[in-house]
Amino acid sequence: MAGVAQAPKRALAPQPQGRGPRSPPRPRFAPVDREKTCPLLLRVFTKVGSHHTNEDFAVRGKEPKDEVQIYTWKDANLRELTDLVKEVAPAARRRNAKLSFAIVYPDRHGHFVVKEVGRTLSYGNGRLDDAKVLAELGFAIGDYLDVAIM
Numbered sequence: 001m002a003g004v005a006q007a008p009k010r011a012l013a014p015q016p017q018g019r020g021p022r023s024p025p026r027p028r029f030a031p032v033d034r035e036k037t038c039p040l041l042l043r044v045f046t047k048v049g050s051h052h053t054n055e056d057f058a059v060r061g062k063e064p065k066d067e068v069q070i071y072t073w074k075d076a077n078l079r080e081l082t083d084l085v086k087e088v089a090p091a092a093r094r095r096n097a098k099l100s101f102a103i104v105y106p107d108r109h110g111h112f113v114v115k116e117v118g119r120t121l122s123y124g125n126g127r128l129d130d131a132k133v134l135a136e137l138g139f140a141i142g143d144y145l146d147v148a149i150m
Helices: 078-088
Strands: 040-048 067-072 098-106 112-121 144-149
Touching (some): 067 078, 078 112, 078 144
Parallel strands (some): 040 144
């Protein structure tokens, strides 16, 4: 362009490599001090065989009947939640039971969406999604949790 001076392009300096140990990665969520923080009420709906559908949550006040209310924190992981579900759902106690977790939340139009976020085994092996926590799964206070027991 006329009248505008272009600055000369400079080569980027190489980054130093191998300078001591790296710091551990920061967690993607803030851990909760469970002694000082009040727990939240999590409405959990369980179903054997599959998840509930979006239509099952369409009418407020007419949610599925198989509800469990759990007091927990946003840093609760799926292993903790699996163990709590096993206390109230006999099908989840089977040795070979698989649990699939989905967050149920309203979209921008107010319709509920069921989004699968992780899977665990009833008697966990430390793999799968046991260590995932609600906060990093996009859970917001007021959302529901739907658990399919397979």
